[in-house]
Amino acid sequence: xxxxxxxxxxxxxxxxxxLELGCNYSYxxxxxxxxxxxxxxxxxxxxxxxxxxxxxxxxxxxxxxxFIKSKFxxxxxxxxxxWSDTAEYFCAVGxxxxxxxxxxxxxxELSVKP
Amino acid sequence: xxxxxxxxxxxxxxxxxxxxxxxxxxSGHDTVSWYQQALGQGPQxxxxxxxxxxxxxxxxxxxxxxxxxxxxxxxxNVNALLLGDSALYLCAxxxxxxxxxTDTQYFGPGTRLTVL
Numbered sequence: 001x002x003x004x005x006x007x008x009x010x011x012x013x014x015x016x017x018x019l020e021l022g023c024n025y026s027y028x029x030x031x032x033x034x035x036x037x038x039x040x041x042x043x044x045x046x047x048x049x050x051x052x053x054x055x056x057x058x059x060x061x062x063x064x065x066x067f068i069k070s071k072f073x074x075x076x077x078x079x080x081x082x083w084s085d086t087a088e089y090f091c092a093v094g095x096x097x098x099x100x101x102x103x104x105x106x107x108x109e110l111s112v113k114p
Numbered sequence: 115x116x117x118x119x120x121x122x123x124x125x126x127x128x129x130x131x132x133x134x135x136x137x138x139x140x141s142g143h144d145t146v147s148w149y150q151q152a153l154g155q156g157p158q159x160x161x162x163x164x165x166x167x168x169x170x171x172x173x174x175x176x177x178x179x180x181x182x183x184x185x186x187x188x189x190x191n192v193n194a195l196l197l198g199d200s201a202l203y204l205c206a207x208x209x210x211x212x213x214x215x216t217d218t219q220y221f222g223p224g225t226r227l228t229v230l
Contacts, residue, residue, distance in 0.1 A: 004156075030215075032215055032216045032217075034218070036221070043204075043221050043222060043223040043224060044157075044204065044221035045221075046218060046220065049218055051215070090156050090157070092156075094215070095216070096214050096215055096216075097214050098170065098216065099162060099169050099170025100145065100147065100162045100164070100169060100170055100208070100210070100216050100217065100219075101159045101162065101170050101172065101216070102147070102149075102157075102206075103159070104149075104156030104157045104158070105156050106154075106155060106156050107154075107155070107156050
């Protein structure tokens with residue numbers, strides 16, 4: 001069965017620190033990969049996505065993610081976080097021929113201290 | 115351009131009752147997916163509707179059913195409610211360009227269901 005694992009449940013950083021959130025998935029075939037963010041009191045928003053091509057994808061607000069196929073990973077990065085990045089981050093995977101189903105990780109809560 | 119809308123925002127029901135949740139997709143989208151998000155967890159896929167038919171279903175019992183209308187809006191029905199059905203129910207819409215892949219899904223604000 002497909003699954004998505006996010007290694008960190010809660011990350012606390014100071015402003016200007018660098019961020020890397022891990023995401024690993026289990027699925028043997030071709031995948032589409034997503035990172036979503038949920039700011040306090042708001043709904044899930046798309047940060048970035050990978051479908052094909054350059055494995056380094058850039059998203060909104062300075063976020064980027066790298067797809068490493070051999071490691072089944074899609075880690076999210078940001079060089080310098082801001083207080084406004086405080087939110088919950090979800091990694092999601094959609095496998096080919098899986099009927100459009102997204103499998104989500106458990107989420108990582110990021111707290112940025114001013 | 116309106117995004118995905120859901121109604122109601124909050125709902126309180128008692129065990130054994132039935133509930134209907136509604137979703138209107140983003141303009142231009144033809145596919146609606148439903149997810150259940152328990153507290154502290156990631157969303158779990160319930161099912162997806164495309165061309166008014168259930169295209170894919172997650173690991174949820176038959177008490178969970180749905181419908182999609184010709185205008186692409188959708189309903190999620192849950193019968194015989196259990197305490198464990200208390201959760202945030204999310205609707206996501208997308209444009210199906212390729213039936214083999216997973217298109218980008220855009221989420222609504224959700225309906226918070228509390229079962230007492």
